[in-house]
Amino acid sequence: MSSTFEAADGVRAIDSMMCGREKVTSCYLVRADEPALVETGPTTSVETVREGLEALGIGPEDLAHIVVTHIHLDHAGGAGALAPHFPRATVWVHERGEPHLADPTKLVASATRVYGEEALNAMFGPVHPVPRERLRAVGDGDRIELGGRNLEVLYTPGHASHHVALLDSTSGGVFVGDALGVFLPDVAVLRPATPPPEFDLPLAVQSIERIRDRQPTSILFSHFGPVRQVEEICGRAIDRMRSWTSFVEEALEHTTELPGVVERLRAAAEDDLDEVPPGRREAVLDRLEVLSSYEMNAMGLMRYIQKGSGQGG
Numbered sequence: 065m066s067s068t069f070e071a072a073d074g075v076r077a078i079d080s081m082m083c084g085r086e087k088v089t090s091c092y093l094v095r096a097d098e099p100a101l102v103e104t105g106p107t108t109s110v111e112t113v114r115e116g117l118e119a120l121g122i123g124p125e126d127l128a129h130i131v132v133t134h135i136h137l138d139h140a141g142g143a144g145a146l147a148p149h150f151p152r153a154t155v156w157v158h159e160r161g162e163p164h165l166a167d168p169t170k171l172v173a174s175a176t177r178v179y180g181e182e183a184l185n186a187m188f189g190p191v192h193p194v195p196r197e198r199l200r201a202v203g204d205g206d207r208i209e210l211g212g213r214n215l216e217v218l219y220t221p222g223h224a225s226h227h228v229a230l231l232d233s234t235s236g237g238v239f240v241g242d243a244l245g246v247f248l249p250d251v252a253v254l255r256p257a258t259p260p261p262e263f264d265l266p267l268a269v270q271s272i273e274r275i276r277d278r279q280p281t282s283i284l285f286s287h288f289g290p291v292r293q294v295e296e297i298c299g300r301a302i303d304r305m306r307s308w309t310s311f312v313e314e315a316l317e318h319t320t321e322l323p324g325v326v327e328r329l330r331a332a333a334e335d336d337l338d339e340v341p342p343g344r345r346e347a348v349l350d351r352l353e354v355l356s357s358y359e360m361n362a363m364g365l366m367r368y369i370q371k372g373s374g375q376g377g
Contacts, residue, residue, distance in 0.1 A: 068116050071290045072235035072282055078116030080105035083354050087288045093120050097211025098128035102239045103286050106141040107189035127153045133241025134227040135161040137188040144192030155194050159201035160226035165194045222268025236281035243271050244301035246287035246355045251340050251348050256305045257356045258364040265309050272298050287355045312365040326362045
């Protein structure tokens with residue numbers, strides 16, 4: 065069962081129920097003359113997203129655009145499975161990501177190296193190609209016209225080299241994908257998202273600063289929902305990314321083995337959960353580990369740090 069809620073002026077969020085969990089991944093319907101869906105979630109969430117769109121009055125012939133912030137499977141993995149159900153919808157993605165939605169072979173291989181085949185299939189399901197004739201590539205400064213409103217493309221690398229944020233001309237909100245990390249609004253926990261192979265700290269910080277400098281009315285997280293305290297959440301995101309990078313740098317002074325780095329990161333970052341009531345901590349950690357696990361963050365930070373020091377490729 066899908067649930068929806070108002071996220072911004074003319075924007076409805078759909079809880080895609082990723083991995084069967086509530087408040088993990090948001091997709092967004094932008095109402096306009098040409099309605100747009102921002103993010104698809106993974107293939108395992110396609111039916112839930114379709115139910116959400118139907119509940120919001122969007123039938124198979126109504127959706128005009130599908131826009132993804134980047135091609136990671138929790139954001140765009142369902143694009144190929146969803147597109148046939150909305151045959152008039154154009155699928156928009158950054159120019160670096162377009163080839164991988166048309167042919168997801170390398171994308172799936174990369175994700176398999178991170179998750180393992182069994183976990184990948186359970187979490188995300190199969191990844192189907194999007195027909196090339198339905199894809200449109202975008203770059204920094206482009207505008208996706210929806211009729212009566214538009215989405216301005218802000219190139220925001222750092223989490224990934226093909227990552228974009230989308231500034232909505234009507235609400236003033238910005239869809240940030242994973243540029244700021246992941247946020248659980250019910251417990252106000254923010255965690256970085258620093259996965260391999262492309263995380264880059266200076267680029268990530270620059271991207272957050274760019275989003276903040278546009279003075280949006282709200283931050284529309286893919287994980288999960290809207291936040292109105294823009295200055296505060298952007299500052300926290302930058303601080304958190306820098307501190308987690310420092311934690312892993314310190315861990316690498318003691319061990320280069322992933323399990324050891326993960327344990328040191330987990331211990332160093334424990335204060336991030338200080339405001340979570342003890343009775344809820346286990347459930348909160350479960351949601352966070354689905355979205356942005358200690359292991360995945362450690363892998364990405366280790367690669368970034370070792371690459372910078374000439375120790376890794």
